[in-house]
Amino acid sequence: MKNLLIAVALLASSTSVLATDTPIVGNVQTRCLITTDTNGVFGNPLPSKLSTASADGGVVPVVRYDVTLADAYLAKITTPTAFSSSPTLTDSVTWTGSTAVSKTSDAGMSGYEAAKVTYGSTTQFDLTIAGSTWFSSESTAVYGVAKSFVGGSYTAIVLAECIAK
Amino acid sequence: MRALLLLALLPFCNAVAHEMTPTYPTFMKSFMAGISVTTLNLFNKRKDVSYYEIGVFTDEWEPVPFVSQYTIIPMKYLDTLSFDVYVSNLSLSSVEYICSVSQIQAGATVSSKICSRVK
Numbered sequence: 681m682k683n684l685l686i687a688v689a690l691l692a693s694s695t696s697v698l699a700t701d702t703p704i705v706g707n708v709q710t711r712c713l714i715t716t717d718t719n720g721v722f723g724n725p726l727p728s729k730l731s732t733a734s735a736d737g738g739v740v741p742v743v744r745y746d747v748t749l750a751d752a753y754l755a756k757i758t759t760p761t762a763f764s765s766s767p768t769l770t771d772s773v774t775w776t777g778s779t780a781v782s783k784t785s786d787a788g789m790s791g792y793e794a795a796k797v798t799y800g801s802t803t804q805f806d807l808t809i810a811g812s813t814w815f816s817s818e819s820t821a822v823y824g825v826a827k828s829f830v831g832g833s834y835t836a837i838v839l840a841e842c843i844a845k
Numbered sequence: 846m847r848a849l850l851l852l853a854l855l856p857f858c859n860a861v862a863h864e865m866t867p868t869y870p871t872f873m874k875s876f877m878a879g880i881s882v883t884t885l886n887l888f889n890k891r892k893d894v895s896y897y898e899i900g901v902f903t904d905e906w907e908p909v910p911f912v913s914q915y916t917i918i919p920m921k922y923l924d925t926l927s928f929d930v931y932v933s934n935l936s937l938s939s940v941e942y943i944c945s946v947s948q949i950q951a952g953a954t955v956s957s958k959i960c961s962r963v964k
Contacts, residue, residue, distance in 0.1 A: 709866050709867055709868070710866070710867065710868040710869070711864055711865075711866045711867075711868065712864070712865075712868070712959055713862050713863070713864045714862060714863050714864075714957040714959060715861065715862040715863075715890075716861045716862075716891070716954075716955040716957070719953070719954045719955065720954045720955075741954055741955055743955055743957075749868070752868055753868070764949065835954065836954065837949055837953070837954060837955065837956050838954060838955045838956070839955075839956045839957075839958060840955055840956070840957050840958070841957075841958040841959070841960070842957075842958070842959045842960070843942070843960045843962075844868045844869065844942070844960055844961050844962035845962065
């Protein structure tokens with residue numbers, strides 16, 4: 681009888697240990713996540729012009745950067761300077777582009793836009809605050825001197841980089 | 846009506862992401878003499894990307910010779926992958942950045958590149 685009671689007591693205690701010991705482990709590390717929120721679409725407001733501006737019937741691509749550590753990353757966004765795929769074009773294409781902060785998760789990020797550095801088709805932002813920042817990049821391509829673009833499908837690539845400082 | 850509006854917006858909101866950790870990798874001695882190794886993790890949440898290219902660079906963005914299981918990493922959607930980067934101790938001091946770049950397929954309009962920094 682005594683042995684039986686001891687056995688029951690041991691079983692009960694081991695069961696309770698199993699029931700309470702359910703660890704959930706995790707590891708938080710510094711990271712940068714680049715998310716394509718919106719893929720861009722070219723509008724064709726004039727025969728010689730392709731533009732992602734909404735006023736031209738396009739859709740502006742939006743890229744979101746999530747950083748978990750302040751002052752650890754630079755965001756560099758490069759607007760296209762060539763088509764990655766297009767019909768055969770016989771004349772030159774003139775590209776213009778710009779990138780701007782469109783939304784932020786923290787009020788302190790409001791200074792990103794004023795502090796941005798632009799060189800060539802690349803715009804650089806210093807991500808000094810942890811959180812999410814949305815960047816929108818407008819691009820315009822003009823074909824020749826008011827020449828009509830050849831019919832077909834056109835694709836151009838925006839390069840979004842997150843470089844550790 | 847709201848549901849219809851949401852359905853109309855969904856094609857423009859297909860959030861896709863690319864992540865590489867750690868931000869500051871450190872090299873350690875490998876099992877081979879004269880060779881150091883570091884391990885990085887890549888996460889592919891981009892449906893439109895199946896391959897990532899790995900590169901190792903100096904602070905002037907000059908390429909540094911390295912060896913890895915992959916130079917082009919095939920990754921399925923939502924895959925997480927750890928990979929090792931081996932660098933000769935002779936060129937270790939010049940290593941500054943280890944980068945992964947998404948390889949764009951037809952239809953994608955944003956290429957993503959994440960660089961970790963070796964301090």
